[in-house]
Amino acid sequence: MRVRIQVVVESDAGEPPVVQEVATLERGPLQPEGLGLTLAEAKDLLRGVQETLVAHQVAEFVTQQVCCPDCGRPRPRKGRHEIVYRTLFGKLRLDSPRLYACPCQQRDRASASPLAELFPERTAPELTYLETKFAALMSYGLTVELLAEILPLGVELNTTAVRRHVRNVAERLEGELGAEQPHFIEGCQRDWNQLPRPDPPLTVGLDGGYVHARYPQSRTEGSFEVIVGKVLKADGDPICFAFVPNVDTKPKRRLFKALKSQGLQMNQRVEFLTDGGDTVRELPLYLAPESEHWLDWFHITMRLTVMGQMIKGLAAESSPGAKPGDDEDGRLDATSMDKQLESLKWHLWHGNVYRALQIVEDLEWDLESPAAPSERAKKLLKAVHEFRHYIEANQSSIPNYGDRYRHGEAIATSFAESTVNQVVSKRMVKKQQMRWTERGAHRLLQVRTRVLNEDLRATFQGWYPGMRTDPEPAVEEAA
Numbered sequence: 147m148r149v150r151i152q153v154v155v156e157s158d159a160g161e162p163p164v165v166q167e168v169a170t171l172e173r174g175p176l177q178p179e180g181l182g183l184t185l186a187e188a189k190d191l192l193r194g195v196q197e198t199l200v201a202h203q204v205a206e207f208v209t210q211q212v213c214c215p216d217c218g219r220p221r222p223r224k225g226r227h228e229i230v231y232r233t234l235f236g237k238l239r240l241d242s243p244r245l246y247a248c249p250c251q252q253r254d255r256a257s258a259s260p261l262a263e264l265f266p267e268r269t270a271p272e273l274t275y276l277e278t279k280f281a282a283l284m285s286y287g288l289t290v291e292l293l294a295e296i297l298p299l300g301v302e303l304n305t306t307a308v309r310r311h312v313r314n315v316a317e318r319l320e321g322e323l324g325a326e327q328p329h330f331i332e333g334c335q336r337d338w339n340q341l342p343r344p345d346p347p348l349t350v351g352l353d354g355g356y357v358h359a360r361y362p363q364s365r366t367e368g369s370f371e372v373i374v375g376k377v378l379k380a381d382g383d384p385i386c387f388a389f390v391p392n393v394d395t396k397p398k399r400r401l402f403k404a405l406k407s408q409g410l411q412m413n414q415r416v417e418f419l420t421d422g423g424d425t426v427r428e429l430p431l432y433l434a435p436e437s438e439h440w441l442d443w444f445h446i447t448m449r450l451t452v453m454g455q456m457i458k459g460l461a462a463e464s465s466p467g468a469k470p471g472d473d474e475d476g477r478l479d480a481t482s483m484d485k486q487l488e489s490l491k492w493h494l495w496h497g498n499v500y501r502a503l504q505i506v507e508d509l510e511w512d513l514e515s516p517a518a519p520s521e522r523a524k525k526l527l528k529a530v531h532e533f534r535h536y537i538e539a540n541q542s543s544i545p546n547y548g549d550r551y552r553h554g555e556a557i558a559t560s561f562a563e564s565t566v567n568q569v570v571s572k573r574m575v576k577k578q579q580m581r582w583t584e585r586g587a588h589r590l591l592q593v594r595t596r597v598l599n600e601d602l603r604a605t606f607q608g609w610y611p612g613m614r615t616d617p618e619p620a621v622e623e624a625a
């Protein structure tokens with residue numbers, strides 16, 4: 147059997163339809179791999195249809211452009227050049243005429259290239275969309291491989307082009323973000339009193355992570371910080387945002403926009419739960435009048451867990467043969483330290499920072515006492531010191547977690563999966579050799595968070611209304 151596939155182009159001008167053959171399919175005896183189209187045939191078919199369609203679209207447009215749109219006089223052709231336009235279904239070379247400017251026009255330029263001016267980007271928006279979307283989810287290399295496998299792109303797609311498109315999209319997003327402000331609180335108490343009853347509180351998690359730097363400052367500073375945030379509302383999916391603080395000039399605006407997108411109302415409560423890092427402590431100030439700032443319980447427990455493991459290591463080292471609880475002179479008593487740690491956790495859980503700091507001091511005392519402390523003991527002492535600074539720096543943000551928990555209030559945002567892991571690690575640090583510039587990482591994070599928030603397609607549809615897939619309202623034909 148032979149199947150010939152033709153494209154029939156019917157012009158609006160009422161000229162006879164043009165029929166163009168795009169593919170011929172040959173089929174022998176029926177086999178699983180021969181039923182319907184193969185991927186290779188589908189690609190050929192799409193490329194063929196695309197070339198035919200585009201050739202006619204361009205020809206029609208160019209014909210319309212020959213005459214001056216204002217006075218109708220023909221504009222002589224000054225020359226031509228070829229423009230390359232990349233689409234989902236192949237790279238196209240379009241013949242773009244250069245026309246002399248019409249005498250009726252203000253002559254700021256002697257000639258114009260209407261087709262080239264119509265396509266300043268030279269890449270179909272849908273191709274840019276797919277490249278950006280997949281590059282946000284997987285490496286640039288895999289993105290190229292995936293798209294080349296399923297689309298008739300030809301061999302021309304490469305990681306440099308994908309990178310460039312990601313950069314352009316990210317910069318466009320950044321350009322639309324709006325200016326940074328020291329504070330974003332709108333209106334005054336009287337206005338807020340008149341607002342409708344607000345939704346339940348918004349919960350915001352702010353967390354720092356690290357990615358490997360492409361150009362490390364030194365051998366010890368081979369990475370830089372990334373801040374990731376998550377905004378949860380009582381009903382509906384959380385949304386995330388991220389930035390590289392060293393290069394971001396508008397982090398507060400970014401956070402405020404995320405809050406607004408989750409419906410923030412000025413009389414609504416917002417609870418910020420941060421990891422207690424220096425970079426994120428100041429960020430939530432002056433964004434919402436009714437805000438509270440807490441240290442995320444998850445981050446306290448993580449540090450306690452690490453110290454607990456160090457104490458276990460110490461126990462194994464100090465008494466290899468002894469049972470836990472055996473007390474030996476001059477040796478560190480790991481069992482007692484373990485109990486102190488438990489008590490420390492209990493007091494922090496109940497917001498008793500004063501007592502917690504006393505216990506930390508006791509631990510420091512114990513660890514400093516041996517005349518010849520082991521490496522493990524020194525490491526543990528360092529961790530305990532750091533923990534004391536951490537609790538001191540964040541003491542005004544340590545609530546009674548137990549109380550909040552019993553009242554169903556947020557104490558952490560990261561129990562299910564760390565936002566840093568979801569937003570940053572899965573794409574940017576899973577391989578040791580993945581290295582980033584600060585700007586490159588910041589840009590990729592802008593598109594990645596859009597993709598994770600399932601917002602990238604809508605963004606493109608806003609830029610290119612023709613990408614909307616909802617059915618267009620039917621146009622009534624004039625009788």
Ligand SMILES: [Zn+2]
Binds near residue numbers: 215216248249251
């Ligand atoms: Zn004219």
